[in-house]
Amino acid sequence: MASVFQALTKATSLRAVNGAGAEIQLEHAAIVELKESLRGPLLMPGNTTYNEARKVWNALIDKHPALIVQCEGVSDVMNAVDFARERDLLVSVRGGGHSISGKSVCEGGMMIDMSLFNSVRVDPEAMTARVDGGCLEGHIDHETAPFNQVTTAGIVSHTGAAGLTLGGGFGRVCRHFGMACDNVRAVEIVTPDGTLRHASHEQNSDLYWALKGGGGNFGVVTGFEFQLHPMNPTVLAGDIVWPGDQARQVLEFYGEYGNDMPDALNLNVILAGSPEGEHRTIVEAVWSGSPDKGDAALAKLRKVGKPIADTIAPVPYVRFQTRNDNDNRHGKYSYMKSSLINELTPELIDELLAVRRADGVYFIFFMQAGGAVARVGQQDTAFPHRGAHSNMMVIADWSEPKEPAETIAAVRSAWARLESYTIGFYTNLMDASEQKTHANFGVNYPRLVKVKNRYDPTNLFRLNANIKPTV
Ligand SMILES: Cc1cc2nc3c(=O)[nH]c(=O)nc-3n(C[C@H](O)[C@H](O)[C@H](O)COP(=O)(O)OP(=O)(O)OC[C@H]3O[C@@H](n4cnc5c(N)ncnc54)[C@H](O)[C@@H]3O)c2cc1C
Numbered sequence: 001m002a003s004v005f006q007a008l009t010k011a012t013s014l015r016a017v018n019g020a021g022a023e024i025q026l027e028h029a030a031i032v033e034l035k036e037s038l039r040g041p042l043l044m045p046g047n048t049t050y051n052e053a054r055k056v057w058n059a060l061i062d063k064h065p066a067l068i069v070q071c072e073g074v075s076d077v078m079n080a081v082d083f084a085r086e087r088d089l090l091v092s093v094r095g096g097g098h099s100i101s102g103k104s105v106c107e108g109g110m111m112i113d114m115s116l117f118n119s120v121r122v123d124p125e126a127m128t129a130r131v132d133g134g135c136l137e138g139h140i141d142h143e144t145a146p147f148n149q150v151t152t153a154g155i156v157s158h159t160g161a162a163g164l165t166l167g168g169g170f171g172r173v174c175r176h177f178g179m180a181c182d183n184v185r186a187v188e189i190v191t192p193d194g195t196l197r198h199a200s201h202e203q204n205s206d207l208y209w210a211l212k213g214g215g216g217n218f219g220v221v222t223g224f225e226f227q228l229h230p231m232n233p234t235v236l237a238g239d240i241v242w243p244g245d246q247a248r249q250v251l252e253f254y255g256e257y258g259n260d261m262p263d264a265l266n267l268n269v270i271l272a273g274s275p276e277g278e279h280r281t282i283v284e285a286v287w288s289g290s291p292d293k294g295d296a297a298l299a300k301l302r303k304v305g306k307p308i309a310d311t312i313a314p315v316p317y318v319r320f321q322t323r324n325d326n327d328n329r330h331g332k333y334s335y336m337k338s339s340l341i342n343e344l345t346p347e348l349i350d351e352l353l354a355v356r357r358a359d360g361v362y363f364i365f366f367m368q369a370g371g372a373v374a375r376v377g378q379q380d381t382a383f384p385h386r387g388a389h390s391n392m393m394v395i396a397d398w399s400e401p402k403e404p405a406e407t408i409a410a411v412r413s414a415w416a417r418l419e420s421y422t423i424g425f426y427t428n429l430m431d432a433s434e435q436k437t438h439a440n441f442g443v444n445y446p447r448l449v450k451v452k453n454r455y456d457p458t459n460l461f462r463l464n465a466n467i468k469p470t471v
């Protein structure tokens with residue numbers, strides 16, 4: 001590290017980019033001062049760990065920040081935010097790095113990397129967890145499990161808790177306990193003016209509301225307090241697999257039963273190819289309710305068609321939560337389209353059967369909503385799509401570098417046939433224009449703009465589902 005800073009002191013300044021995309025110069029004395037103000041590392045091109053630190057989950061993304069601040073505490077975050085604001089530097093914030101469009105890394109700006117700031121403290125009496133801003137979902141599950149308590153986390157354990165929660169947060173128990181954002185009791189955040197603020201029902205309640213679905217628009221979250229719920233650490237979970245010719249039956253069942261099945265049952269559906277190149281329909285089922293009621297809850301699903309496999313069995317929830325980790329490991333290339341649907345109409349099912357692929361170019365994935373997700377009012381949090389049945393995704397991923405044009409074209413062409421059945425999108429999974437983002441937040445947009453105007457009038461935090469300030 002020393003050599004990079006020595007080299008910097010010989011140069012007069014470092015080239016960087018501001019929020020509007022214009023080139024600016026960062027004085028070396030200011031960078032040295034920033035470095036001295038931090039407990040965590042400050043990385044620049046040339047540092048040995050710089051290339052590793054700038055990588056995000058999706059290998060299609062390859063960006064080079066001028067500076068990476070690896071925050072180890074609130075003070076580091078405040079110093080980084082002050083430095084960036086004073087220079088109007090382009091800023092990205094990295095939690096777990098899972099943004100598929102790569103919003104957590106930037107070209108020429110400052111990446112505020114929260115990954116080293118990641119402890120969780122559970123208060124089993126109060127049934128709350130205090131979670132640092134750089135925690136992964138697996139950190140939360142790991143720490144809450146010994147107390148037979150849980151809060152909603154995503155289905156891949158190395159996803160960042162902050163990014164997932166700020167945009168909403170679906171998971172295997174969201175129908176049971178609400179989305180991740182619904183379980184946030186309080187937030188600690190460094191806002192663009194460099195101030196540490198607390199947001200809850202009692203304090204800065206407008207900001208608290210906006211942070212539950214409004215994404216990374218309002219600053220850097222240094223901590224959340226999550227509500228925990230009692231849950232048996234062993235759930236009934238696994239997959240039921242049907243051959244391709246029974247897909248219609250399964251989708252019809254999922255469409256109808258999905259709306260009124262018990263909250264504690266979660267079904268995610270996959271239309272994929274088998275290793276032999278045949279169509280398969282897979283339902284991942286998780287029963288997180290009382291163990292003695294699980295078989296009854298699953299009975300209807302098990303009567304659909306003639307499955308070729310059924311692996312549903314008692315399994316520790318925390319172990320099941322890591323089952324997709326390797327398939328979704330860092331460094332894979334990924335391209336996807338996704339949006340929410342209200343129902344699986346016969347016409348949508350026809351299209352799904354027409355565009356599904358047995359050759360594995362992409363798979364189609366439905367993540368279920370409903371239950372407790374739907375019982376929160378549309379305007380109670382910034383996340384607007386409470387009535388959705390599922391999040392529908394067309395996902396292509398691959399491990400080796402290759403020319404992706406054909407794969408991307410295949411996903412787009414499938415999506416062109418599915419998109420008209422959707423009702424809006426999940427901002428955590430889709431990158432969209434300002435106009436589409438505005439329309440997607442719907443009735444909640446004007447209130448989000450008010451909060452943005454108040455806390456981030458210069459749009460310092462713009463690499464997100466951006467709410468444009470109007471002041
Ligand atoms: C493999 C995989 C599995 C997924 N599974 C699920 C799932 O089960 N459920 C679900 O709902 N979504 C899921 N997602 C989508 C996920 O919610 C988003 O990708 C989310 O942005 C990930 O958060 P992150 O912190 O890992 O991302 P990052 O790329 O680090 O950050 C994304 C954005 O979040 C904001 N952000 C991150 N940290 C902070 C912070 N500390 N303070 C302020 N803003 C911050 C920033 O705006 C940043 O641009 C998945 C994505 C992937 C790639």
